[in-house]
Amino acid sequence: MLKPMVVAVLGVCLVGLAGCAELQQQKKQNAALQQQVQSLTSDNEALKAANAKLTSRNDELEAAAAGAGEKAGKDAGLLAELKAEQAKLRKQKEDLAAVVKNIPNMTVEGRSEGNFIVTENKVLFDAGQIELKPEAAAALGKVADYLVAHPQVTIRIDGHTDGQPIKVSKWQDNYELSAMRAHAVMRFLVDKGVKADRVYIAGFGPNRPLVPPKEPEEEVAANRRVEILVIPEGIRSISQILESLKD
Numbered sequence: 001m002l003k004p005m006v007v008a009v010l011g012v013c014l015v016g017l018a019g020c021a022e023l024q025q026q027k028k029q030n031a032a033l034q035q036q037v038q039s040l041t042s043d044n045e046a047l048k049a050a051n052a053k054l055t056s057r058n059d060e061l062e063a064a065a066a067g068a069g070e071k072a073g074k075d076a077g078l079l080a081e082l083k084a085e086q087a088k089l090r091k092q093k094e095d096l097a098a099v100v101k102n103i104p105n106m107t108v109e110g111r112s113e114g115n116f117i118v119t120e121n122k123v124l125f126d127a128g129q130i131e132l133k134p135e136a137a138a139a140l141g142k143v144a145d146y147l148v149a150h151p152q153v154t155i156r157i158d159g160h161t162d163g164q165p166i167k168v169s170k171w172q173d174n175y176e177l178s179a180m181r182a183h184a185v186m187r188f189l190v191d192k193g194v195k196a197d198r199v200y201i202a203g204f205g206p207n208r209p210l211v212p213p214k215e216p217e218e219e220v221a222a223n224r225r226v227e228i229l230v231i232p233e234g235i236r237s238i239s240q241i242l243e244s245l246k247d
Contacts, residue, residue, distance in 0.1 A: 088232060089115060096230065099146045103139045114231050116158075117143055121181070121224040128169030130180040132188060140185065143228065144192035152233035155189070155199045157182040162223040163206040163216045179203025185226050 093108055093115045100106045105120040124136045132140070147155060159178030171177040182201035190196045206216075209223040 092230065092232060096146070099142050100139075103142065106139055114229055117228040117230065119226050119228075120222070121226065122221070124185070124226060125181060128166065128171070128177070130177070130184050132184055137188070140188050141192065144189050144194060147189060147198075147230070148193045151195065151198070153198070154231040154233070155194065156229040156231065157185050157189075157199065157201045158208075158227040158229065159185075159201070159203045159205075160208060160210075160223060160225050160227065161206050162209070162218070162220045163213050164219045165217060173205065175203050175205035177203075178205050181226055185228070 089110060093110050096108045096115055096117060100108060100117060105123045107118050109116045109118055119139065123139060124132055126133065147153065159180070159182035161174040161178050163174075166173060166177060169177070171180065179201065180203070182203055186196075186199050186201050189199060206213075206223065209220065210225070211220045211222045213220050213223070
């Protein structure tokens with residue numbers, strides 16, 4: 001009787017042991033699966049973060065591309081404006097050159113600000129004086145005729161001197177002398193029919209020499225001059241357009 005009981009007990013134990021072993025195995029498998037799930041979850045979070053960075057970078061690149069396209073369009077517009085203004089100024093320079101063609105010591109110069117009629121002071125004034133010489137009327141009269149015939153333009157009259165200090169005349173300094181000479185030319189043009197509200201003046205004294213002096217107070221005849229800047233209506237100077245291209 002004992003043998004069958006022992007065998008039965010051993011069988012139960014063996015079944016129990018087998019069940020325990022299988023349970024342990026399942027626990028190990030579950031633990032391994034949990035680790036895999038955690039690893040996959042971590043990888044998924046990393047992928048999400050990487051995708052977010054790529055999306056953000058793509059947005060930045062698209063914005064940059066849009067900005068570059070917008071700037072390219074703006075630059076193309078400014079270049080077209082630049083060419084149009086250059087053509088307008090070239091035509092004006094040709095017209096002004098024809099006006100002063102036979103007038104001694106009067107020339108036309110194209111600069112970034114626009115076209116200047118440049119007249120040496122010896123044609124217009126005696127030394128240290130602001131009264132126009134009689135022969136100045138013939139030269140400035142032709143300029144006045146052009147300005148009256150083109151009422152849309154604006155005129156700036158610039159007075160210039162050399163660097164020699166004033167010693168004899170009544171003017172306080174070269175700045176005052178240059179401004180008074182510019183004013184004298186303005187008064188002449190207005191008397192000839194140019195509208196006063198189209199004209200303004202500036203006295204630069206020795207600050208903008210055509211010929212750089214070797215020393216500040218050197219006498220350079222070419223620097224003693226009056227310049228008339230003729231500005232077409234609505235035009236932007238070449239320097240203004242070039243500055244816009246830098247933005």
